[in-house]
Amino acid sequence: MPGSSGPVTEKVEAAGTAAAGVAGRLGLALENAIVQGDSRGDLGQAAKILDGALRRALASRDETAAPESRVGAGVEADAVTLVEALVYRAEIALGMDDPAKAASVLGEARSVALTPQERVRAADTLRAADELM
Structure with missing residues (x-):
């Protein structure tokens, strides 16, 4: 995993957060x-970063969540960025030898509602998700 370069990593490195614009806090x-997972090989820290960000992003999208659980969630995450983050979290889980977590996160990624345009933007990431497990 460290030093690897999958579709999520390549897209983020190519676009950069500033260029991605809509990615916001989750991006x-x-x-x-x-950086932590691929460049530094610290999968535990990468997981910790994404777990917190994903918790906030998912809370901001959950209309049924209690308002207090959405405090600090920020604006709703872009659906494609959310899928990318979930798929990368699954890659981290596999790198940490946790296939159950990877399967769970991939299930969440597959359940994100995407418009036809978002599905096109996320095509490489969705293919990578299918190849992970």
Whole structure:
């Protein structure tokens, strides 16, 4: 895993957080997790970064969540960025020898509602998700 370069890593490195624009806080967290996981080989820290960011992003999208659980969640995460972050979290889980967590996170990624345009943007990431397990 460290030093690897999958579709999520390549896209984030190519676009950069500033260029991605809509990625916001989750995009920044994804970029930081990639640095920790791929560049530094610290999968535990990468997981910690993404777990917190994903918890906030998912809470901001959950209309049924109690308002207090959405405090600090920020604006709703872009659906494609959310899928990318979930798939990268699954890659981390596999690198940490936790296939159950990887399967759970991939299930979440597959359940994110995408418009046809978002599905096109996320195509490489969705293919990578299918190849992970």
